[in-house]
Amino acid sequence: xxxxxxxxxAGYIGGVVxxxxxxxxxxxxxxxxxxxxxxxxxxDGAGFVEGDIDDAAKVLDxxxxxxxxxxxxxxxxxxxxxxxxxxxxxxxxxxxxxxAMREHGVRRMVxxxxxxxxxxxxxxxxxxxxxxxxxxxxxQSKLAIDHALSGEAAAHGLAAVSLRYFNVGGALxxxxxxxxxxxxxxxxxxxxxxxxxxxxxVFGTDYPxxxxxxxxxxxxxxxxxxxxxxxxxxxxxxxxxxVDGAGGGGGEHRIYNLGTGTGFTVRxxxxxxxxxTGHPVPAVDRDRRAGDxxxxxxxxxxxxxxxxxxxxxxxxxxxxxxxxFMQRGEQ
Numbered sequence: 001x002x003x004x005x006x007x008x009x010a011g012y013i014g015g016v017v018x019x020x021x022x023x024x025x026x027x028x029x030x031x032x033x034x035x036x037x038x039x040x041x042x043x044d045g046a047g048f049v050e051g052d053i054d055d056a057a058k059v060l061d062x063x064x065x066x067x068x069x070x071x072x073x074x075x076x077x078x079x080x081x082x083x084x085x086x087x088x089x090x091x092x093x094x095x096x097x098x099x100a101m102r103e104h105g106v107r108r109m110v111x112x113x114x115x116x117x118x119x120x121x122x123x124x125x126x127x128x129x130x131x132x133x134x135x136x137x138x139x140q141s142k143l144a145i146d147h148a149l150s151g152e153a154a155a156h157g158l159a160a161v162s163l164r165y166f167n168v169g170g171a172l173x174x175x176x177x178x179x180x181x182x183x184x185x186x187x188x189x190x191x192x193x194x195x196x197x198x199x200x201x202v203f204g205t206d207y208p209x210x211x212x213x214x215x216x217x218x219x220x221x222x223x224x225x226x227x228x229x230x231x232x233x234x235x236x237x238x239x240x241x242x243v244d245g246a247g248g249g250g251g252e253h254r255i256y257n258l259g260t261g262t263g264f265t266v267r268x269x270x271x272x273x274x275x276x277t278g279h280p281v282p283a284v285d286r287d288r289r290a291g292d293x294x295x296x297x298x299x300x301x302x303x304x305x306x307x308x309x310x311x312x313x314x315x316x317x318x319x320x321x322x323x324x325f326m327q328r329g330e331q
Contacts, residue, residue, distance in 0.1 A: 060104045
């Protein structure tokens with residue numbers, strides 16, 4: 001059992017991973033300022049400290065074994081309109097978190113990064129060796145921390161894993177998507193059978209894809225969480241190896257993509273919602289949005305080979321769990 005700090009653990013993904021960590025027998029402390037998270041999203045059995053990333057220095061002590069870092073701003077449009085928020089929180093805040101970890105001798109981190117670090121890649125599925133050229137402050141601030149982790153590993157013995165992924169869906173028990181505003185496709189499509197909207201917009205129907213609509217990678221949040229736990233296990237082994245001298249005295253930072261390798265079109269997502277809910281979902285075709293590439297899909301071959309991870313839940317399971325969570329919230 002490890003003692004773990006989960007930053008952003010009252011949010012959607014952080015809450016799911018926190019719950020999985022507790023279920024695995026770990027001692028979990030959540031640090032979250034509740035700006036986008038919810039106090040009832042803190043996993044049962046976890047400790048909770050309300051505070052910003054800067055407060056990690058007050059929470060951490062040498063008894064902690066590792067940090068799983070989810071506390072980030074993640075709205076692309078907001079990052080373009082207010083880039084300073086993203087540089088202060090995502091970049092500067094994480095550097096201060098690394099300072100606190102170094103001060104207390106906590107030498108393991110799993111970082112929730114993003115496939116937005118790749119920008120608009122020329123080829124898909126995207127591999128980890130693809131050029132990282134983010135096109136907005138959100139992706140840029142996340143990529144900056146990936147670079148910082150590599151430097152921290154080489155200079156100060158950190159064992160770290162960055163996990164890059166696109167879209168996450170589904171739910172785990174009482175942990176599901178509750179964003180305001182909601183920008184993700186699956187909950188927005190589910191809002192139609194839920195009676196919150198009359199139709200869903202389909203932006204672009206003439207892409208060079210199997211049905212003309214854009215392809216995106218969707219992962220079940222439970223699958224995503226498993227990847228974090230596997231990455232945590234790897235940091236433990238890597239840290240022990242470095243201490244024993246087998247790692248040459250330094251740390252290591254690995255970057256893994258998480259994805260299906262194929263992705264789903266917008267129409268496939270809408271069809272899945274129709275199948276799962278049994279409700280009609282009117283779709284209104286719109287023009288393409290500027291800057292939307294035809295397909296963004298991540299290759300997960302590297303993490304599959306190294307850690308044995310692969311996505312297990314299909315699109316219908318993602319939609320079904322999200323629908324169950326949405327209905328629970330309306331009761």
